[in-house]
Amino acid sequence: MNIKGIIFDFGFTLFHFDNVSIEKYFDCYNRGLQKAVTLLKESKILKEDIIKEFTTKFQKERIEFFRKSVKTKNEFPTSYVFKHVLGTFLGEEIISKLTDEFYLELANLYHSCEEEEWIPYKHTKDTLNKILELKNVKIGVLSNHPHHFTIRNLLKKYDLLKYFDAVVTSAKFGNRKPNPEIFHYTLKKMGLENEQSSSVIMVGDEYADIIGGQRAGLQTILFERQYKFPYEKEIDIPNLRKINNLSEILDFIQ
Ligand SMILES: [Mg+2]
The missing domain is CATH 1.10.150 (DNA polymerase; domain 1)
Incomplete structure (x- = not known):
């Protein structure tokens, strides 16, 4: 399928904590x-x-x-x-x-x-560069974070802001993932229509990314992280697509 956009979650998808606990x-x-x-x-x-x-x-x-x-x-x-x-x-x-x-x-x-x-994963920049080279794929970041500037500052600090057509946070929008509205708002900010949602991939490490993405009509891919947080919601979806390294996302869009 011709992929028109990718929306990345921020925490433990694009960036991570060293020795997280x-x-x-x-x-x-x-x-x-x-x-x-x-x-x-x-x-x-x-x-x-x-x-x-x-x-x-x-x-x-x-x-x-x-x-x-x-x-x-x-x-x-x-x-x-x-x-x-x-x-x-x-x-x-x-x-x-x-x-x-x-x-x-x-x-x-x-x-x-x-x-x-917060630091970017080893493959974050390379992967974004390769998506950018495709030219016709829009890139967004969608984060459930209570302070918009944290996400923006971090993308700027690591020279990653330039890759994104939209940087959306729950702090600024008012609602959180998995509410489908914040996904639709992100599509709009990326210059895409809701009708194109099935040609857009949501990549994230949590229930809210995958369930919210599906509710909004997007394709979804789970980034499986090593560290498990307590009280995490299980994602019970058959045939859920999973990656262990961000660069694997390229296999789904080329
Ligand atoms: Mg996350």
């Missing part, structure tokens, strides 16, 4: 939160005596919002979580003086340590 993830977020708290202290927004309480509350609310996002398929961006939690500590008058840019800066700091850990 749940502990490493939490450590990144905790270090990032400390940086955000330092800014709040230095800006005299939070006083010393409520820092500990704020930190605990933020960590708790971040987990709650994540659970809610998985359940409802609505994304709650990190900047929104900061605004919400600060709202429970500060008066309306102070909250209304803080700008959207300031909340985005807090989110930047929160995700800054995570940004240092």
